[in-house]
Amino acid sequence: MAASNTLVDGDRLWQDIMALADITEPGKPYTRRSFTPRFLAGRAYLIEQFKAAGLEVRIDTAGNLIGRRTGAKPHAKTIMMGSHSDTVPSGGRFDGIAGVVAALEVARALCDAGIELQHNLEVVDFLAEEPSEYGLSCVGSRGMSGQLTNAMLDFTGPQDERLGDALIRVGGNPAKLTEAVRKDIAAYLELHIEQGPVLEQSKTDLGLVTGIVGITRLEIAFQGAADHAGTTPMHMRRDALYAAAQAVTAIREQAEALASEPDGYFVATVGILTLEPGGANVVPEQAKVIVDIRTGKREKTLRFLESIDAATQDAASKASVERSSFKTLSDTMPMDCDLGLLDDLAKSADALGHSHLQLASGAGHDAAFIGQLAPAAMVFVPCLGGRSHTPEEWTEKHDIAAGAAAMFAAVRRFDERTPVTNQTHNSI
Known part of the structure; x- marks a missing residue:
């Protein structure tokens, strides 16, 4: 009009x-x-x-x-x-x-x-x-x-x-x-x-x-070991991407659970996933995930961070790698x-x-x-x-x-x- x-x-x-x-x-x-x-x-x-x-x-x-x-x-x-x-x-x-x-x-x-x-x-x-x-x-x-x-x-x-x-x-x-x-x-x-x-x-x-x-951006990084993709047995690998993949799955599942609650908007997105050294025939030594978290309820962000903190520690243990970073890059209410x-x-x-x-x-x-x-x-x-x-x-x-x-x-x-x-x- x-x-x-x-x-x-x-x-x-x-x-x-x-x-x-x-x-x-x-x-x-x-x-x-x-x-x-x-x-x-x-x-x-x-x-x-x-x-x-x-x-x-x-x-x-x-x-x-x-x-x-x-x-x-x-x-x-x-x-x-x-x-x-x-x-x-x-x-x-x-x-x-x-x-x-x-x-x-x-x-x-x-x-x-x-x-x-x-x-x-x-x-x-x-x-x-x-x-x-x-x-x-x-x-x-x-x-x-x-x-x-x-x-x-x-x-x-x-x-x-x-x-x-x-x-x-x-x-x-x-x-x-x-x-x-x-x-x-x-x-x-x-x-x-x-x-x-x-x-x-x-x-x-x-x-x-x-x-x-409110928007919170979170960095999660994993440190493993680079090895030959053809000669390293699966049970001996320290694959940082394996841990990161579990982290991405946990982020999606927890975000869906919080989004389904009736008391407020919630979304979380993994928009950046970086690997090193990045070779097709190399087990990833490093993996970094950047998470964008958005909600109208601050307590939902806090619950999400607590859940993902625990989930990524478990992912690191399962993949035999270290979780080298879990830090907030920016945070707005x-x-x-x-x-x-x-x-x-x-x-x-x-x-x-x-x-x-x-x-x-x-x-x-x-x-x-x-x-x-x-x-x-x-x-x-x-x-x-x-x-x-x-x-x-x-x-x-x-x-x-x-x-x-x-x-x-x-x-x-x-x-x-x-x-x-x-x-x-x-x-x-």
């Missing part, structure tokens, strides 16, 4: 999304990996648009691009909106980008209409929401929420560059990360494509997100979206004539980190076939405009209903 009774400009919003889509790695549509020259080119475009919208622009010490519009009471807290402009390899034109541009369009629409909020307003392009080449996702929102650790800054990527050094390259300052931590956020709103089929199949305009899963902001979005959608339903997010978002600092909520818009992280990712212009219109109205509702309180952190 086309947006009505709104001041947002769907054509202007669409033009920005398509302009960013053109900033891509040659032959790899649509790719702007964080920390790369293409990513910086995309940010240069956004900086131009932020400034043209009258926003005061800066990059904080965690590498987040921020455009600020001062409210009628400059010492008030800040209403924040945003998402991310980086992509997965050959990802898509809308994942993250639609949220940044929709937030920018809300700021522009307020300016065009001469509407002055009581609160300050910020539009944020969070750094590296997608898993980066340094083995970490949500780098910027981790930094803003005080969860980007020194150990994470030592993660290495291409040419063994430290994440901390890469952060400097994009305008951050790892030596002053505490300056990025915010205590002045009054509310956070984020628009995103659904990355699933529910809205399209139900012919619903907007999804109001009730919560975001599940987040419930704020009921007051969801009500603002629902009333705004109703006033605009947009249908809506509530649903949970099985994907991670920057909102999961910012929601630990302040009330937060998300609005989903439909995407074709529920597809995302692919060049075929597609969302209609009028759907994004509808989401932006609901955001615009919700920002005004929140600003009007919320008493102004002074900030406790100077964000500029």
Whole structure:
């Protein structure tokens, strides 16, 4: 349904999304990996648009691009909106980008209409929401929420560059990360494509997100011995892959058991399995498994980890190998979206004539980190076939405009209903 009774400009919003889509790695549509020259080119475009919208622009010490519009009471807290402009390899034109541009369009629409909020307003392009080449996702929102650790800054990527050094390259300052931590956020709103089929199949305009899963990534490694595949008897082998295969089976079985319980979403995926030395005629000496665990119930993650800890120790013993690693690579808490902001979005959608339903997010978002600092909520818009992280990712212009219109109205509702309180952190 086309947006009505709104001041947002769907054509202007669409033009920005398509302009960013053109900033891509040659032959790899649509790719702007964080920390790369293409990513910086995309940010240069956004900086131009932020400034043209009258926003005061800066990059904080965690590498987040921020455009600020001062409210009628400059010492008030800040209403924040945003998402991310980086992509997965050959990802898509809308994942993250639609949220940044929709937030920018809300700021522009307020300016065009001469509407002055009581609160300050910020539009944020969070750094590296997608898993980066340094083995970490949500780098910027981790930094803003005080969860980007020194150990994470030592993660290495291409040419063994430290994440901390890469952060400097994009305008951050790892030596002053505490300056990025915010205590002045009054509310956070984020628009995103659904990355699933529910809205399209139900012919619903907007999804109001009730919560975001917590994501835990686990590394499990086994150390055996490399031997000749033809001359080593089966009972004398120390086959690391044999242990890893048992681990994968245990992960699937335990995940299915937890998913079948009625009290909350749970999935676990083995997305990476690496072997060394990797010869067809060599018994694997080393095997490493990376597990992605997602749930809305923290206690389910803890139960899963306890079960897999025991299962992998048993697998190592059965295969006569050592379990050389069982460690958490990253860990984020599940987040419930704020009921007051969801009500603002629902009333705004109703006033605009947009249908809506509530649903949970099985994907991670920057909102999961910012929601630990302040009330937060998300609005989903439909995407074709529920597809995302692919060049075929597609969302209609009028759907994004509808989401932006609901955001615009919700920002005004929140600003009007919320008493102004002074900030406790100077964000500029």
